[in-house]
Structure formats: structure tokens, C-alpha cells
Amino acid sequence: MSDQPLFTLDIDQNKYLPTGGREIHAILTVEATGPAERVAADVEAAEVIIVDASGSMGGSKIVEARQAAQAAVETLRDGTYFAVVAGTHEATKIYPHRAGLVRADGRTRKDAAQALRGLRADGGTAIGKWLRLAAELLADHPRAVRHAILLTDGQNNESAEVFDAALAHCAGTFVCDSRGVGTDWAPAELRKVADALLGTSGFIRDARDLTDNFRMMIESMMGKAVAEVALRVWTPQHGRVKHLKQVSPTLSDLTGMRAAADPLTGDYPTGSWGAETRVYHLCVEVPAGAVGQEVRGAWVRLVRPDTGEILARGNVLAQWTDDLALSTRVSPGVAHYTGQAELFDLIQEGLGARAAGDLDTATARLGRARRLAEESGNDDTAKLLAKVVEIDSGTGTARLRRSVDKADEIALDTGSVRTARMRRDPGEPGSSDGRSPAG
Amino acid sequence: MTAPDDAVATPEAGVGEPDDAVTLPVAARRPAATPEAGESTPDTGDVPDAGDTAGTPEAGDTADAADAADASGASDASGVEAGAGEACPRCGSSVHPGEFFCEGCGQPLDGAGCVRCGPAPVDPEGYCELCGLRQPSESDHAETEAGGAAGVSDRGLRHSRNEDAMALVAADGVTIGVVCDGVSSSPRPETASSAAARTGATVLLEALRSGADPVTATRTALAGAATAVAALGSSVDDAPACTYVSALVGTDRVTIGWAGDSRAYWLGAAPTPPPVPGTDSDTGPMPVPDSDSDTGPMLSPVSGSDPGPVPLRGPALLTEDDVVSPGLLSAWLGVDAGRITAHVGEFAPEGPGVVLVCSDGLWGYLEEAADLAPFTARDTPLEAARALVRHALAAGGRDNVTVLVIPFHPPPV
Numbered sequence: 001m002s003d004q005p006l007f008t009l010d011i012d013q014n015k016y017l018p019t020g021g022r023e024i025h026a027i028l029t030v031e032a033t034g035p036a037e038r039v040a041a042d043v044e045a046a047e048v049i050i051v052d053a054s055g056s057m058g059g060s061k062i063v064e065a066r067q068a069a070q071a072a073v074e075t076l077r078d079g080t081y082f083a084v085v086a087g088t089h090e091a092t093k094i095y096p097h098r099a100g101l102v103r104a105d106g107r108t109r110k111d112a113a114q115a116l117r118g119l120r121a122d123g124g125t126a127i128g129k130w131l132r133l134a135a136e137l138l139a140d141h142p143r144a145v146r147h148a149i150l151l152t153d154g155q156n157n158e159s160a161e162v163f164d165a166a167l168a169h170c171a172g173t174f175v176c177d178s179r180g181v182g183t184d185w186a187p188a189e190l191r192k193v194a195d196a197l198l199g200t201s202g203f204i205r206d207a208r209d210l211t212d213n214f215r216m217m218i219e220s221m222m223g224k225a226v227a228e229v230a231l232r233v234w235t236p237q238h239g240r241v242k243h244l245k246q247v248s249p250t251l252s253d254l255t256g257m258r259a260a261a262d263p264l265t266g267d268y269p270t271g272s273w274g275a276e277t278r279v280y281h282l283c284v285e286v287p288a289g290a291v292g293q294e295v296r297g298a299w300v301r302l303v304r305p306d307t308g309e310i311l312a313r314g315n316v317l318a319q320w321t322d323d324l325a326l327s328t329r330v331s332p333g334v335a336h337y338t339g340q341a342e343l344f345d346l347i348q349e350g351l352g353a354r355a356a357g358d359l360d361t362a363t364a365r366l367g368r369a370r371r372l373a374e375e376s377g378n379d380d381t382a383k384l385l386a387k388v389v390e391i392d393s394g395t396g397t398a399r400l401r402r403s404v405d406k407a408d409e410i411a412l413d414t415g416s417v418r419t420a421r422m423r424r425d426p427g428e429p430g431s432s433d434g435r436s437p438a439g
Numbered sequence: 440m441t442a443p444d445d446a447v448a449t450p451e452a453g454v455g456e457p458d459d460a461v462t463l464p465v466a467a468r469r470p471a472a473t474p475e476a477g478e479s480t481p482d483t484g485d486v487p488d489a490g491d492t493a494g495t496p497e498a499g500d501t502a503d504a505a506d507a508a509d510a511s512g513a514s515d516a517s518g519v520e521a522g523a524g525e526a527c528p529r530c531g532s533s534v535h536p537g538e539f540f541c542e543g544c545g546q547p548l549d550g551a552g553c554v555r556c557g558p559a560p561v562d563p564e565g566y567c568e569l570c571g572l573r574q575p576s577e578s579d580h581a582e583t584e585a586g587g588a589a590g591v592s593d594r595g596l597r598h599s600r601n602e603d604a605m606a607l608v609a610a611d612g613v614t615i616g617v618v619c620d621g622v623s624s625s626p627r628p629e630t631a632s633s634a635a636a637r638t639g640a641t642v643l644l645e646a647l648r649s650g651a652d653p654v655t656a657t658r659t660a661l662a663g664a665a666t667a668v669a670a671l672g673s674s675v676d677d678a679p680a681c682t683y684v685s686a687l688v689g690t691d692r693v694t695i696g697w698a699g700d701s702r703a704y705w706l707g708a709a710p711t712p713p714p715v716p717g718t719d720s721d722t723g724p725m726p727v728p729d730s731d732s733d734t735g736p737m738l739s740p741v742s743g744s745d746p747g748p749v750p751l752r753g754p755a756l757l758t759e760d761d762v763v764s765p766g767l768l769s770a771w772l773g774v775d776a777g778r779i780t781a782h783v784g785e786f787a788p789e790g791p792g793v794v795l796v797c798s799d800g801l802w803g804y805l806e807e808a809a810d811l812a813p814f815t816a817r818d819t820p821l822e823a824a825r826a827l828v829r830h831a832l833a834a835g836g837r838d839n840v841t842v843l844v845i846p847f848h849p850p851p852v
Contacts, residue, residue, distance in 0.1 A: 236569065236571030237571075239571070289572075291597060292598065293573075294600070295570065295571035295572050296564075296566040297571060299566075315564070319599050321597065
């Protein structure tokens with residue numbers, strides 16, 4: 001396929017290191033533009049819709065879940081392979097009735113809706129099993145954009161070992177977007193699914209919003225034009241990748257997903273791509289060099305593993321200087337996204353301390369988080385924080401709210417992975433009256 | 440000694456000859472390949488068409504101002520085609536046996552690999568594939584000579600690459616020197632300086648040949664260089680930028696044009712006369728018969744009334760830095776530069792001497808004209824330029840340093 005989105009890789013860093021400095025930070029902005037939507041229509045796609053049918057889903061939730069799954073099926077493009085799985089302590093494919101996936105058309109959509117009407121709530125929750133079945137079903141379509149939607153309302157009944165093993169088994173075989181409904185599920189569990197399977201996790205506060213949400217997830221998936229893209233990172237001998245994190249639109253740590261391509265090079269999966277922009281924070285460690293020397297600290301390439309095609313490339317450089325004015329400057333991108341990662345940590349620590357009854361720590365962390373969210377332009381997170389922690393406008397003192405809606409807490413926990421895009425500072429070079437010294 | 444190397448004119452050979460010698464970057468060759476003065480003299484003398492790239496048959500046939508101006512470190516008019524048929528392993532350009540940098544891609548030859556880890560291969564961008572070290576390139580130290588003039592450009596000790604560029608052309612009885620300093624806060628500054636120096640020298644010679652007076656030609660050249668640099672940037676956020684200074688040294692006058700903080704000095708050979716009461720010290724900046732014309736890339740030069748050349752005697756600074764405050768430029772070439780004010784000054788030396796054109800990598804260490812003068816008083820221009828660069832390196836070499844030394848000989852009375 002010659003027609004595909006155009007990928008660009010932009011690298012923002014301060015290459016100057018002080019004498020003896022070894023650590024280089026860079027913000028990598030990957031943007032896919034161009035004919036993504038048109039191309040996506042020609043791309044094979046495979047979808048598994050997993051609906052929690054455990055006992056806790058009874059009542060209106062199972063009704064809303066049925067409708068949402070039906071809306072998802074209706075949104076599938078003709079020709080997409082799909083299946084619907086009911087998740088309890090087992091994983092049961094409720095459609096199609098024959099083996100494997102089925103192509104979406106008028107008849108299969110109607111049959112799937114019929115099968116969904118028979119969905120009953122009963123039994124436990126075994127998310128690992130659900131994902132393993134999805135992996136098995138999607139394995140028949142190795143060249144497709146492979147995706148699953150997972151809906152749950154409860155905590156996983158599996159042990160951490162069993163759950164982790166299932167995630168490891170599924171990693172790299174499909175992308176999964178998961179959603180929690182109600183207030184009895186664990187955001188950390190779905191965050192693990194999102195991290196391992198390169199998708200998103202989210203909170204559906206009102207079950208009536210399920211249908212719209214499912215439809216949007218399918219629409220987004222139908223826009224994927226490239227099934228898999230990897231970040232290929234070369235580091236020099238005696239150097240290493242200290243961490244590689246996605247930092248926008250959400251936080252996700254890719255460091256542990258490295259697959260060695262050669263002794264100096266590792267591939268990090270990023271999942272499927274439509275027309276979108278994602279930002280990564282790369283930190284590499286290199287042996288210290290002499291003042292005046294420049295090294296390539298990392299050579300970053302964006303590669304399609306299926307074809308080996310290099311989509312974009314760029315250098316992360318390091319140059320040693322004894323000029324402190326140069327080496328102490330932090331690139332605006334690195335500063336911003338380091339702040340967003342800190343914001344996530346503060347919220348997680350604050351919520352953890354609050355749950356453990358350590359209210360002093362919770363107040364300190366969440367108060368700082370709220371200020372940081374406001375300063376960095378992360379308005380969504382600032383609003384979520386405001387439901388949990390209030391700040392006295394006179395004294396600036398942070399105080400935990402006495403009664404916090406459980407749903408607000410979950411919304412904050414889930415939303416803490418969302419980062420703000422960096423605002424372009426009008427005072428940046430290029431608009432100033434003078435230029436810094438030549439040479 | 441092989442034919443192309445004979446093209447390198449020594450200062451001795453150039454002086455008094457038909458001033459046609461546009462020369463090769465000496466640094467692109469092994470020291471052993473540097474020709475003797477005696478060998479080059481006949482060749483340069485035989486080339487009839489002033490402005491040729493001396494001694495290179497292919498270039499000689501087609502030489503025009505563009506070829507002639509390619510005398511800077513990034514020369515491509517250097518006759519590599521005449522080599523023994525070897526090819527650069529990276530870009531395929533033909534390579535002469537005496538060279539250790541490829542003139543096509545600028546990378547080290549010999550398959551020597553990395554200067555630090557030895558046998559490891561170096562990728563086309565110039566980084567070692569094992570340790571990542573950026574390899575030294577041809578422009579790290581370049582030397583050039585043309586006519587009786589010479590220039591040296593060096594990376595310095597604190598920068599990883601040389602973002603300065605120079606061009607030196609001797610033709611039609613005049614010598615043209617251009618020095619440009621890439622703005623290090625701009626992207627790809629070395630492309631800006633290289634384009635500006637090459638274009639400036641080329642356009643200046645073309646303008647003179649089409650009948651322009653020195654001031655107009657200098658303005659036209661600066662505008663041409665500005666256009667060339669602006670074309671390298673896609674937007675104000677992606678704008679390679681550099682400074683610019685040109686010196687046109689003729690038989691009766693010296694014409695300087697500049698934007699930015701690269702400088703030109705007059706270093707008179709005659710002893711400094713006692714100051715005339717009521718005038719400024721000779722060592723201060725000269726009054727600049729400035730043009731207020733805007734030579735932004737889109738503008739053609741505005742011809743103003745010619746105030747006549749300023750007389751020159753003892754050592755003097757001929758340019759005024761375009762700076763907002765120390766280190767912050769108020770004028771540069773680049774797509775983000777807005778309207779550029781081209782400064783042009785015309786001077787009439789009252790005796791022999793040299794015009795020194797340099798980047799701030801030199802004058803940052805040696806600023807006073809009177810302090811620069813001793814370097815050029817005794818040595819040949821090439822030796823003087825080398826000595827000045829050595830001085831800057833010994834003083835710290837914090838920046839790229841580029842020096843052109845262009846002799847001025849008044850016509851015999």
C-alpha cells in the first residue's frame with residue numbers, strides 16, 4: 001500500500017550538557033496527517049466488543065450496555081470483522097455463533113443485535129480471560145487493525161499474577177480501549193490494560209452515556225490507517241534508554257516494552273495510528289564526553305514493523321559545554337511534560353494517602369497538584385481536582401473537601417493520565433527583536 | 440604532484456600576477472599535497488580568463504562568477520573530477536587520492552571510520568554508528584587563497600561544528616572577500632552562512648561585471664545573499680540565519696557592506712600619523728557613510744547620492760556592529776529578519792595595507808585595530824590569517840573563528 005498517512009517526527013531538546021553530564025531529555029512529537037481517513041477505509045479492521053455481564057451489571061446497567069454494544073456494531077464499517085463477547089468469570093462469545101469473527105453487513109449487524117438482547121447479568125469478573133479470548137479471535141487477522149472495547153463495572157476477581165500474565169500474553173496483538181461504569185471498579189486495573197495494550201481507559205459516569213462513548217471509540221478505531229507503528233531507538237555503545245513515555249494525549253510508560261532490534265537498538269510499540277498527534281518523552285544516558293564534543297545520543301526512527309518502512313527519523317543530540325547559560329536551559333517541551341508527569345504522580349500519591357487515612361500527605365499532594373494543573377493549563381484535571389481539594393482564595397491554603405462523591409474521586413483517578421498539550425509561548429525565539437549571539 | 444593541486448596559488452604567486460586565482464580549501468587535502476609556490480606560478484599565469492578556477496581544465500572552460508565564488512570551504516569547483524577514478528564510499532562522488540575528506544558529502548575518506556573508536560562505520564549524517572560521536576568535517580579547518588589574499592576558518596575549541604563560512608575571489612583586478620557567521624540559535628546555521636558567503640561573492644562579481652559601481656554592487660550582493668538565506672527557511676520559526684560582511688578591494692578604494700556583527704578592519708602599513716587636532720582617534724570606528732536603504736530580500740538596491748570614499752590612513756575599524764546589546768544582534772540575514780538595513784561604506788586608503796574581514800570568534804579576543812595590525816605587518820596573508828586564528832584558539836577558542844586578509848596596493852604614482 002503506497003498511500004498512507006504522512007508521519008512527521010519533531011524533536012525538542014536542549015542538547016547542551018554540563019561537563020560530566022550524561023542524561024539527555026527530549027520531547028518527540030509524532031504527527032500523522034494526510035489521507036488517513038480515505039486510507040483507513042481500505043484497511044482491514046477486526047474488532048471484539050467485550051461487555052461485562054457479571055451479576056453487578058444487573059438492572060439498568062445491562063440494558064445500557066446492550067444498547068451501547070449494539071451502537072458500536074452499527075458503527076462498524078461494512079467488511080470489518082467483529083465478534084461480541086460476554087464477560088463474567090468466564091469469557092463467552094455470544095456472536096457470531098460460528099467460529100472466529102464475522103464480516104459486518106446488514107444481516108450480521110441485525111443478528112448481533114438479536115444476540116445482545118439475550119445478554120443477562122450473572123457471575124463474576126475475570127478480565128484476563130476476556131482479553132485472552134479477544135486475542136484468540138483476533139489472531140486470525142494478523143494484518144488487520146486489531147482492536148477491542150472492554151466495558152466493566154467491577155473489580156477483577158483474578159489474582160494479580162493471572163491478570164498480569166494475561167496482559168503480557170495479549171500485548172502487541174491488539175489495542176484495547178477500556179471503560180468503567182459505576183463506582184465499584186478499579187481505575188488502576190483499567191490503566192494497566194490501557195498501558196499494556198496501548199489504548200485508553202476511561203470512566204462512564206452515567207450509564208446513559210455508554211452508547212455515545214462506544215460509538216466514538218469505534219469511529220476512532222475506524223479512522224486507523226496503519227495497524228502498528230514502532231519507535232525504533234538507537235543509543236550509542238555504553239548508553240541506554242532510561243525511559244520512554246507517551247506523554248500526550250495521555251501518560252503511558254513504554255520503557256518496559258522494548259524489543260531488541262540489535263545490540264544498540266530497541267523497538268517500542270505504539271499501536272495503530274489514524275490522523276493524530278502523540279508526544280513522547282525520551283530520556284537517554286550516554287557516557288560523558290569532552291567539552292566541545294557532540295554525540296548522537298539517540299537516533300529515533302518511526303517504523304512500520306509489517307513492511308520495515310521507515311516513516312520518519314530524527315536525532316537526539318548531546319554536546320558538552322562549560323557555558324552554564326547553555327547547559328542549564330531546559331527545553332520548554334521537556335519542562336512542560338515533566339510537569340504533567342509530576343501532576344499525575346501527585347494525584348496518585350494524594351489519592352493513595354487519602355484512601356490510607358494520611359490526610360496531611362493527601363492535602364499537600366492534591367493541593368500542589370491543583371496549583372500545578374492550573375499553572376500548566378490542564379483545565380480538565382484542575383476541574384476534577386477542585387471536586388476533591390479546595391484552596392482558600394485568601395490564604396492559598398489547600399483543604400480536602402469533607403465529603404467527596406465516589407464518582408468524583410474515580411473521575412479524578414481516571415482523568416489523571418490526561419495531559420495538557422503545551423501552549424506555544426508567544427515570547428519564544430522568532431518573535432523577539434534581537435537574536436542571540438552568532439556562532 | 441598532480442595537476443589539480445597545482446591550482447592552489449600561493450600568496451607569492453598571486454601578487455603581481457593577473458589576479459585570477461580562486462583557490463581550493465587547503466584543509467581538504469593532506470598537508471603533503473600542498474604545492475610549492477614555484478609549481479603554481481606558471482599555471483596561474485597562463486590562465487587567460489580572469490575569474491577562472493585556476494588550473495582546473497573543466498572549470499576553466501565554463502568558469503563564470505558562480506564558479507569563481509566557490510572558493511569557500513565548501514567548494515565544489517575544486518576539480519575532484521580530475522582524480523584517479525576513486526569514489527567516495529558514501530555518496531559516490533569522485534575522490535582525488537590526495538584528499539581525506541569527500542568534497543561531495545564532506546565526510547572523512549579512507550574508510551577510516553570513527554576518529555574515537557576506530558573501525559566503527561560513520562553514517563551519512565556524520566555520526567559514528569557505535570559511539571555516536573559527530574566526526575570532524577572538512578569545514579572544521581579550511582584555508583583559502585585567491586590573488587594575493589588568504590583566509591582561514593576554524594571550528595574553534597568549544598563548538599562541535601564550524602558555522603562560519605567564507606568566500607574569497609580575485610578577478611578583474613579586484614579582490615572580493617565575504618565572511619558570514621551562522622546564528623547558533625537558528626536552525627541549520629551552517630547552511631545560512633555557506634549560502635550567504637557563496638552568493639554574496641558571486642553576485643558582487645557579477646554586478647561589477649555588468650557595470651555597477653562598487654557601492655551598488657556591494658548592496659546588490661548583500662540583497663542577493665539575504666534572498667538566498669531567506670530561501671532556506673520555511674517560516675519565521677524555521678529560519679536559518681547568519682551575519683554578513685563583504686569587502687571589495689580595488690586599486691583605489693575599499694568598499695565594505697555588512698549586516699550583523701562580523702567586522703572589517705583597515706590595517707594600514709604606513710606608520711600611524713599623529714592625530715590631527717580636532718578629529719577622532721584613528722583607532723576608533725570610522726564615520727560610516729551609511730546608506731539607509733532597505734535591502735530586504737524583495738527589494739532592489741536603492742542608489743543614493745555618493746558621498747565619496749572616506750580617506751584611510753592608520754589602523755581602523757570599518758564596520759559598526761548591528762547589536763541591540765552585547766551579544767544580541769539587531770540585524771541578520773534570514774527569513775525572520777524583516778527589513779534588513781544594508782550598511783555600505785567606501786574608503787580610500789592613503790597607502791598600502793590590508794583589509795581584514797573576520798567573525799566575532801576573532802574580534803572577541805582581539806578587538807582593537809592597532810592590536811590586529813602587527814599580525815599582518817610582516818607575514819604573508821596566509822601566515823597572518825593562520826597566526827590570528829592561532830591567537831583566538833590560544834585565547835580559548837570559544838567560538839568559530841574566520842579571518843580573511845586582503846592586501847591593498849595603491850596604484851603606482
